[in-house]
Amino acid sequence: MANGTLSSGGWxxxxxxxxxxxxxxxxxxxxxxxxxxxxxxxxxxxxxxxxMWFFGLLAVITIYREIHKHGDKRPIYISITGFVVMVCTLxxxxxxxxxxxxxxxxxxxxxxxxxxxxxxxxxxxxxxxxELANWNKTLETRVEEQxxxxxxxxxxxxxxxxxxxxLIVKQNDRSVLESHRSHIAALCCDLRGFTTFxxxxxxxxxxxxxxxxxxxxxxxxxxxxxxxxxxAGDGLMVIFNDPLPCDEPVRRASELAFSAHxxxxxxxxxxxxxxxxxxxxxxxxxxxxxxxIVGDDRQSDYTAIGNVINLTSRLCEKAQDGQTLxxxxxxxxxxxxxIGEEIPGLQLKGIIRAQVVYNITPKATQKDTTTx
Numbered sequence: 001m002a003n004g005t006l007s008s009g010g011w012x013x014x015x016x017x018x019x020x021x022x023x024x025x026x027x028x029x030x031x032x033x034x035x036x037x038x039x040x041x042x043x044x045x046x047x048x049x050x051x052m053w054f055f056g057l058l059a060v061i062t063i064y065r066e067i068h069k070h071g072d073k074r075p076i077y078i079s080i081t082g083f084v085v086m087v088c089t090l091x092x093x094x095x096x097x098x099x100x101x102x103x104x105x106x107x108x109x110x111x112x113x114x115x116x117x118x119x120x121x122x123x124x125x126x127x128x129x130x131e132l133a134n135w136n137k138t139l140e141t142r143v144e145e146q147x148x149x150x151x152x153x154x155x156x157x158x159x160x161x162x163x164x165x166x167l168i169v170k171q172n173d174r175s176v177l178e179s180h181r182s183h184i185a186a187l188c189c190d191l192r193g194f195t196t197f198x199x200x201x202x203x204x205x206x207x208x209x210x211x212x213x214x215x216x217x218x219x220x221x222x223x224x225x226x227x228x229x230x231x232a233g234d235g236l237m238v239i240f241n242d243p244l245p246c247d248e249p250v251r252r253a254s255e256l257a258f259s260a261h262x263x264x265x266x267x268x269x270x271x272x273x274x275x276x277x278x279x280x281x282x283x284x285x286x287x288x289x290x291x292x293i294v295g296d297d298r299q300s301d302y303t304a305i306g307n308v309i310n311l312t313s314r315l316c317e318k319a320q321d322g323q324t325l326x327x328x329x330x331x332x333x334x335x336x337x338x339i340g341e342e343i344p345g346l347q348l349k350g351i352i353r354a355q356v357v358y359n360i361t362p363k364a365t366q367k368d369t370t371t372x
Contacts, residue, residue, distance in 0.1 A: 020052050185253040186238070338362060339363055
């Protein structure tokens with residue numbers, strides 16, 4: 001576009017003006033050159049005048065067509081004045097000085113048009129440079145914001161569950177970290193026999209088993225929409241319906257428990273072959289809890305406080321290998337979709353009243369047993 005603007009607004013009006021001047025001085029030029037070439041030819045005065053007028057008019061038309069490119073009307077006014085002076089001189093009062101004045105004005109109009117075109121082009125280049133600078137600045141700002149966001153996510157994930165950290169960053173709202181009360185379902189699980197195993201096994205073996213254990217359970221928690229509240233050795237506390245709301249939190253917790261038992265069956269059998277007899281026990285309950293950040297500026301944890309957390313932990317302690325113990329209140333929410341074996345009068349540590357709990361299994365287990 002720049003090259004087209006320069007060519008059409010630069011030399012074309014000069015070309016037409018130059019051709020008009022050349023025709024004007026055709027007799028002088030031919031008188032000086034034709035005899036040497038043995039050429040005898042003179043241009044008709046009327047044709048000469050017409051060509052002078054025609055090429056001058058082309059110069060004016062070209063300048064007029066360039067107005068929309070630079071918006072300056074002065075070049076066309078000057079060139080029209082020069083053209084009128086030139087035409088009037090030819091057919092009214094012929095005077096060389098006046099004719100030269102007309103051509104001079106026509107040339108001035110051509111140069112003014114070229115100058116306006118260059119200035120406009122310069123403005124466009126400056127504007128594009130400013131736009132490019134703004135784009136670069138915007139891009140730098142966006143990159144800085146994204147880097148800052150990644151840093152915030154990384155920092156938050158150091159002490160918060162990934163789901164909580166992602167929620168804070170996406171909504172740019174830290175209110176979820178403030179203390180609040182919410183109805184949740186909680187699931188706690190740990191490995192039976194892990195304490196004895198860790199006392200006799202090599203530290204590397206303990207770490208390998210813990211890595212595999214948390215890898216399997218971590219994937220399952222994300223699949224079922226839970227939030228890992230905290231990990232402690234082989235212990236894992238998961239909550240549902242906070243900070244990410246979900247439908248049927250107790251059902252999700254029970255399905256997570258069944259999936260965990262199924263997923264760890266093969267690893268548990270493999271570990272047993274090496275003499276590591278471990279099992280999985282799970283506890284589930286539901287109720288209201290107070291949730292939020294506890295800690296200081298350097299180290300904080302997203303935690304939940306309430307009877308539901310304590311009850312879930314105690315149920316997990318009582319659960320034997322392969323059992324999923326659930327509180328009565330939570331069981332009533334899913335009684336139609338699971339098989340529940342009532343365990344009345346179960347005394348739990350730190351809880352005064354004896355609890356009625358259920359050991360639940362998926363209904364598919366009953367069908368498989370009947371078929372077998």
